Amino acid sequence: MANEILFYVEESVDGGYEASAVNHSIYTQCEEYDDLPDTLRDAVRCHFEEGQMPALIHIHYVKNEVIAV
Numbered sequence: 387m388a389n390e391i392l393f394y395v396e397e398s399v400d401g402g403y404e405a406s407a408v409n410h411s412i413y414t415q416c417e418e419y420d421d422l423p424d425t426l427r428d429a430v431r432c433h434f435e436e437g438q439m440p441a442l443i444h445i446h447y448v449k450n451e452v453i454a455v
Contacts, residue, residue, distance in 0.1 A: 390442040393426055397449065405429075405445075 392408040402417040405426060414429040416422055426443050434440070 389440050390444060391430060391440040392444040392446060395422065395445055395447045
């Protein structure tokens with residue numbers, strides 16, 4: 387993934403979604419899942435210089451569920 391970046395996305399306890407980049411200090415959040423691609427693009431564009439920007443963003447959605455036995 388030399389020219390790619392990976393984000394872990396989780397539901398926020400306050401509602402909405404939180405995203406953290408792996409191996410980069412990028413964190414962002416949004417209210418609606420449909421807004422996530424644009425929010426991640428904006429965060430990546432703010433973090434990288436024009437010639438250093440990754441071409442692809444991978445989204446790994448993590449959902450933590452608890453069930454009774």
